[in-house]
Amino acid sequence: MQSSGTCPRCGIGTLSPQVVQETITVGNDAVQVTVNADVCSYCGEHWFVQQATAIIDAALKKLRDGDTTQLTHIGEVYKAS
Numbered sequence: 859m860q861s862s863g864t865c866p867r868c869g870i871g872t873l874s875p876q877v878v879q880e881t882i883t884v885g886n887d888a889v890q891v892t893v894n895a896d897v898c899s900y901c902g903e904h905w906f907v908q909q910a911t912a913i914i915d916a917a918l919k920k921l922r923d924g925d926t927t928q929l930t931h932i933g934e935v936y937k938a939s
Protein backbone atom coordinates (compact mmCIF):
# COMPACT_ATOMS: atom_id res chain seq x y z
CA MET A 859 0.00 0.00 0.00
CA GLN A 860 1.28 3.42 -0.89
CA SER A 861 1.27 6.26 1.58
CA SER A 862 -1.76 8.37 0.82
CA GLY A 863 -0.87 11.72 2.34
CA THR A 864 -2.97 14.84 2.54
CA CYS A 865 -6.30 15.34 0.81
CA PRO A 866 -5.90 17.38 -2.41
CA ARG A 867 -9.41 18.79 -1.99
CA CYS A 868 -9.37 20.31 1.50
CA GLY A 869 -5.67 20.13 2.29
CA ILE A 870 -6.51 19.34 5.91
CA GLY A 871 -7.53 15.71 6.19
CA THR A 872 -5.37 12.70 5.65
CA LEU A 873 -6.34 9.95 3.24
CA SER A 874 -6.74 6.37 4.36
CA PRO A 875 -7.57 3.38 2.19
CA GLN A 876 -11.08 2.06 2.79
CA VAL A 877 -13.68 -0.08 1.10
CA VAL A 878 -16.60 2.14 0.14
CA GLN A 879 -20.01 1.67 -1.45
CA GLU A 880 -20.55 4.11 -4.25
CA THR A 881 -23.79 4.74 -6.09
CA ILE A 882 -23.50 6.08 -9.62
CA THR A 883 -26.52 7.35 -11.48
CA VAL A 884 -27.15 7.34 -15.22
CA GLY A 885 -30.29 9.27 -16.02
CA ASN A 886 -32.96 7.77 -13.77
CA ASP A 887 -31.03 4.58 -13.15
CA ALA A 888 -28.39 3.84 -10.56
CA VAL A 889 -25.78 1.18 -10.02
CA GLN A 890 -24.00 0.46 -6.76
CA VAL A 891 -20.39 -0.68 -6.62
CA THR A 892 -18.13 -1.67 -3.75
CA VAL A 893 -14.61 -0.41 -4.40
CA ASN A 894 -11.38 0.58 -2.73
CA ALA A 895 -10.88 4.29 -2.27
CA ASP A 896 -8.73 6.67 -0.29
CA VAL A 897 -11.09 8.50 2.03
CA CYS A 898 -10.35 11.91 3.54
CA SER A 899 -10.64 12.06 7.32
CA TYR A 900 -11.80 15.68 7.18
CA CYS A 901 -14.07 16.34 4.17
CA GLY A 902 -14.94 12.71 3.42
CA GLU A 903 -13.97 12.93 -0.24
CA HIS A 904 -13.44 9.60 -1.96
CA TRP A 905 -10.35 9.33 -4.13
CA PHE A 906 -10.62 6.26 -6.27
CA VAL A 907 -7.64 4.15 -7.10
CA GLN A 908 -7.22 3.19 -10.75
CA GLN A 909 -8.66 -0.29 -10.19
CA ALA A 910 -11.80 1.22 -8.66
CA THR A 911 -12.23 3.59 -11.59
CA ALA A 912 -12.15 0.62 -13.95
CA ILE A 913 -14.83 -1.19 -11.90
CA ILE A 914 -17.01 1.93 -11.88
CA ASP A 915 -16.57 2.46 -15.62
CA ALA A 916 -17.50 -1.16 -16.32
CA ALA A 917 -20.63 -0.89 -14.18
CA LEU A 918 -21.59 2.39 -15.85
CA LYS A 919 -21.18 0.88 -19.28
CA LYS A 920 -23.44 -2.06 -18.38
CA LEU A 921 -26.08 0.32 -17.10
CA ARG A 922 -25.86 2.59 -20.16
CA ASP A 923 -26.05 -0.38 -22.51
CA GLY A 924 -28.99 -1.85 -20.60
CA ASP A 925 -26.87 -4.94 -19.99
CA THR A 926 -28.20 -5.56 -16.52
CA THR A 927 -28.07 -9.36 -16.62
CA GLN A 928 -24.76 -9.27 -14.74
CA LEU A 929 -25.99 -6.68 -12.27
CA THR A 930 -27.90 -7.52 -9.12
CA HIS A 931 -31.27 -5.86 -8.72
CA ILE A 932 -31.36 -4.49 -5.17
CA GLY A 933 -34.17 -1.96 -5.25
CA GLU A 934 -36.03 0.80 -6.99
CA VAL A 935 -35.43 4.51 -7.20
CA TYR A 936 -38.32 6.81 -6.35
CA LYS A 937 -38.84 10.50 -6.67
CA ALA A 938 -40.89 12.38 -4.09
CA SER A 939 -42.45 15.55 -5.44
Ligand SMILES: [Zn+2]
Pocket residue numbers: 865866867868869870871898899900901902903
Ligand atom coordinates in the same frame (compact mmCIF):
# COMPACT_ATOMS: atom_id res chain seq x y z
ZN1 LIG B 1 -10.39 16.37 2.35
